[in-house]
Amino acid sequence: MKFITPTAEELSYLRADPLLWEQELDIRPDVAEVIEQATGIRAGRVYWRSDHDYLYSLELADLGHGRPAMATIYGHWDRYEPRPPEHEIDVDLLGFLVWLAGITESIDPSDIERVADFAHKQTGHVWTTWPEDSVLRTPEERFANLPDFPYEPHYVEVEGLRMAYIEQGTGDPILMLHGEPTWGYLYRHMIPPLAKLGRVVVPDLIGFGRSDKPVADNAYSFKSHVRWTRRFVDSLDLKRITLVCQDWGGPIGLRVVSEMPERFSHLVPMNTGITDGSREPASGFLSWRRISQRASDFNVAAGIRAVLSRRTLTDEEAAAYDAPFPSKEYQAAVLNFPRFAPIRPDHPGAYDSRLAIEKLRTLDLPVLLLAGDKDPYTRGGLDVLHSIFRNSAPPISIKDAGHFIQEDAGEEIAEHIRAWMAATP
Amino acid sequence: MSPELRVKPDWLKPLYPWEQHAITVNGRTMAYIDEGDANARPVLLLSGNPTWGFLYRDFIGPLTQAGYRAIAPDWVGAGYSDHPHNDTALTFAHHIADLVSLMEQLRLRGFVIVGQDWGGPQGVGAALQRVERLDALVLMNTWLFTDYIGKFHSSPRPWTTWHAPLIGQFFMKRHKILSHAGPSITSQRGITETEARAYHHVFDESDSDHVVLTWPRTIPMREGDRGWDDMLAIERRLPELARVPTLLLWAPGDNVFTIEYANRLKELLPHAEGPITFDKAAHFLQDDRGPDIARAIVEFLDKTVGRTI
Numbered sequence: 001m002k003f004i005t006p007t008a009e010e011l012s013y014l015r016a017d018p019l020l021w022e023q024e025l026d027i028r029p030d031v032a033e034v035i036e037q038a039t040g041i042r043a044g045r046v047y048w049r050s051d052h053d054y055l056y057s058l059e060l061a062d063l064g065h066g067r068p069a070m071a072t073i074y075g076h077w078d079r080y081e082p083r084p085p086e087h088e089i090d091v092d093l094l095g096f097l098v099w100l101a102g103i104t105e106s107i108d109p110s111d112i113e114r115v116a117d118f119a120h121k122q123t124g125h126v127w128t129t130w131p132e133d134s135v136l137r138t139p140e141e142r143f144a145n146l147p148d149f150p151y152e153p154h155y156v157e158v159e160g161l162r163m164a165y166i167e168q169g170t171g172d173p174i175l176m177l178h179g180e181p182t183w184g185y186l187y188r189h190m191i192p193p194l195a196k197l198g199r200v201v202v203p204d205l206i207g208f209g210r211s212d213k214p215v216a217d218n219a220y221s222f223k224s225h226v227r228w229t230r231r232f233v234d235s236l237d238l239k240r241i242t243l244v245c246q247d248w249g250g251p252i253g254l255r256v257v258s259e260m261p262e263r264f265s266h267l268v269p270m271n272t273g274i275t276d277g278s279r280e281p282a283s284g285f286l287s288w289r290r291i292s293q294r295a296s297d298f299n300v301a302a303g304i305r306a307v308l309s310r311r312t313l314t315d316e317e318a319a320a321y322d323a324p325f326p327s328k329e330y331q332a333a334v335l336n337f338p339r340f341a342p343i344r345p346d347h348p349g350a351y352d353s354r355l356a357i358e359k360l361r362t363l364d365l366p367v368l369l370l371a372g373d374k375d376p377y378t379r380g381g382l383d384v385l386h387s388i389f390r391n392s393a394p395p396i397s398i399k400d401a402g403h404f405i406q407e408d409a410g411e412e413i414a415e416h417i418r419a420w421m422a423a424t425p
Numbered sequence: 426m427s428p429e430l431r432v433k434p435d436w437l438k439p440l441y442p443w444e445q446h447a448i449t450v451n452g453r454t455m456a457y458i459d460e461g462d463a464n465a466r467p468v469l470l471l472s473g474n475p476t477w478g479f480l481y482r483d484f485i486g487p488l489t490q491a492g493y494r495a496i497a498p499d500w501v502g503a504g505y506s507d508h509p510h511n512d513t514a515l516t517f518a519h520h521i522a523d524l525v526s527l528m529e530q531l532r533l534r535g536f537v538i539v540g541q542d543w544g545g546p547q548g549v550g551a552a553l554q555r556v557e558r559l560d561a562l563v564l565m566n567t568w569l570f571t572d573y574i575g576k577f578h579s580s581p582r583p584w585t586t587w588h589a590p591l592i593g594q595f596f597m598k599r600h601k602i603l604s605h606a607g608p609s610i611t612s613q614r615g616i617t618e619t620e621a622r623a624y625h626h627v628f629d630e631s632d633s634d635h636v637v638l639t640w641p642r643t644i645p646m647r648e649g650d651r652g653w654d655d656m657l658a659i660e661r662r663l664p665e666l667a668r669v670p671t672l673l674l675w676a677p678g679d680n681v682f683t684i685e686y687a688n689r690l691k692e693l694l695p696h697a698e699g700p701i702t703f704d705k706a707a708h709f710l711q712d713d714r715g716p717d718i719a720r721a722i723v724e725f726l727d728k729t730v731g732r733t734i
Contacts, residue, residue, distance in 0.1 A: 015519060015522065017451065018513045021511055077522070080525060080550065082523075083452060083526075294534050294535065339555075
């Protein structure tokens with residue numbers, strides 16, 4: 001267990017939620033003593049980050065016993081947001097308990113898992129994965145006969161969820177990340193040309209496309225999308241990645257880059273940005289946020305169609321964008337995305353984005369920025385990226401291309417990417 | 426698995442006939458009633474210390490008959506909700522996050538916040554997290570700011586002494602003075618014994634009065650106080666409510682939130698209607714003048730946002 005010291009600023013954005021409290025810690029003096037040895041404190045507080053990237057703390061009081069005598073474990077969540085799913089908290093707490101058992105001679109760590117398993121089977125409590133009915137999976141027949149998208153889906157499991165991707169070509173990976181409210185289908189015009197350059201990998205974010213769709217709003221956060229995407233990159237063990245990203249693919253993908261920069265070689269952000277809430281959001285984005293946050297369901301294809309510039313969608317293509325969502329119950333990810341964008345410095349996720357931006361500033365990766373000149377949502381976002389990435393040229397403006405630049409100008413931007421990569425080893 | 430609530434006693438049913446629902450928010454059970462057309466505009470009726478949904482019993486009929494959906498939750502720590510025994514689960518931020526969780530799980534859109542006492546800042550604090558979904562606001566004898574503190578909250582007799590360390594444990598928790606006497610001693614119309622019992626029977630169990638004490642201790646008096654940063658965060662975002670039709674209803678007879686509080690709210694929310702004042706009413710004006718206040722709210726909603734979302 002690696003204990004850390006979070007900044008006062010980070011803590012100010014979080015609330016401390018008591019999860020376990022023990023008033024008789026030294027009923028087993030050996031447990032109290034190993035806790036003191038491992039944490040280096042008898043009274044006070046230590047923090048750690050779990051595998052879910054959540055912050056936890058252990059607070060100790062000694063009550064004059066000469067060793068820790070009382071303990072409370074807190075989860076630190078976004079200050080005013082509902083907690084993440086309970087099973088994620090259970091997994092994190094069990095991780096702590098297994099660690100504690102591991103340093104305590106009188107407790108066998110494998111017993112912790114045995115008891116958890118027993119408790120789950122006997123009581124239906126202690127979920128270490130998504131409970132039944134908390135995740136939907138779009139039936140595969142919804143994806144029959146997709147125009148220009150003949151690719152076989154592949155799947156990896158991330159945190160108990162099935163995450164779908166398609167791949168084409170060989171060589172260094174070209175990872176293409178979609179955003180709101182699309183899926184990998186958005187990249188279909190770019191897959192054939194880019195598959196000549198490398199191994200094109202196009203995942204569907206959790207909640208989109210063929211990937212699994214948790215139904216509860218609190219399953220989703222900026223943090224969870226970053227985590228799931230990072231785990232995806234990890235499980236495919238992608239290296240020397242060219243990241244092509246648009247809309248939410250940008251902030252998510254770039255935060256993944258900031259966490260594992262050694263895996264990336266080229267970045268191509270298009271109609272996207274990353275913000276820590278310190279600058280005024282585009283007014284187009286704010287009206288989208290308002291509309292989307294009042295909606296109880298969302299007509300995905302109509303929304304895309306409305307902002308295309310050069311072309312429109314055929315009915316078959318429109319059906320392909322609607323395919324992932326047989327009903328509004330499948331749309332939690334779509335409906336929640338817009339509110340994750342940090343629009344104030346104290347917005348949930350703003351602090352994490354600030355840290356990511358600081359990291360990105362230090363990177364020398366070559367960056368190609370592509371901007372649809374008809375995109376009302378991310379205006380200014382690419383200029384910010386240009387100022388963040390020291391090895392980037394000013395954004396290239398793509399004429400008569402809207403927010404879904406891959407639809408309006410897929411082949412054209414694929415050619416930009418090809419030419420730039422050839423000139424940028 | 427849906428959580429279970431304590432059983433409503435038979436004597437309470439004639440006064441509070443509505444079905445109580447249970448939902449898990451942040452790992453704790455929250456009780457609420459949810460009446461009226463599920464597709465109509467939701468009106469969240471938010472009480473404060475030491476009350477619960479019962480305070481709004483005169484509002485459910487008028488609101489639902491006028492075509493609105495009336496939702497009255499009990500804050501975690503109060504009413505039929507869980508009464509956690511750990512004070513750190515009862516912070517300002519927890520109450521806000523609990524209500525956000527309820528609004529999220531019920532998928533509320535275009536909702537109305539009606540708040541009195543802590544129902545004001547906690548309701549507005551939650552609404553600000555989903556501000557695009559807030560359509561109207563009604564505030565009664567409450568506050569949303571740090572820069573004015575009235576005599577009652579700053580006075581040692583009795584308030585700041587009542588909730589002082591250890592002294593508060595004795596009077597508020599061990600002897601339940603506020604939860605058992607609060608609504609009855611301030612009543613202007615003279616509530617019945619059964620009504621008084623309805624307010625405090627939810628604190629019958631020993632060691633169940635935690636929230637009654639954490640709430641007074643969260644009232645921000647000066648920078649660094651436990652509730653200061655959260656109240657300031659709300660106060661700073663009040664300009665975002667300029668587009669939200671707002672109504673101030675006030676009982677000037679309340680010695681806690683005096684009319685000065687209404688005036689300060691009016692300065693911060695200059696577009697608000699009111700304050701419309703109600704005599705023969707004190708801190709729990711919903712109890713003193715329930716039908717009249719419910720009527721004022723229905724009229725206001727009808728002419729501003731209406732019953733359809």
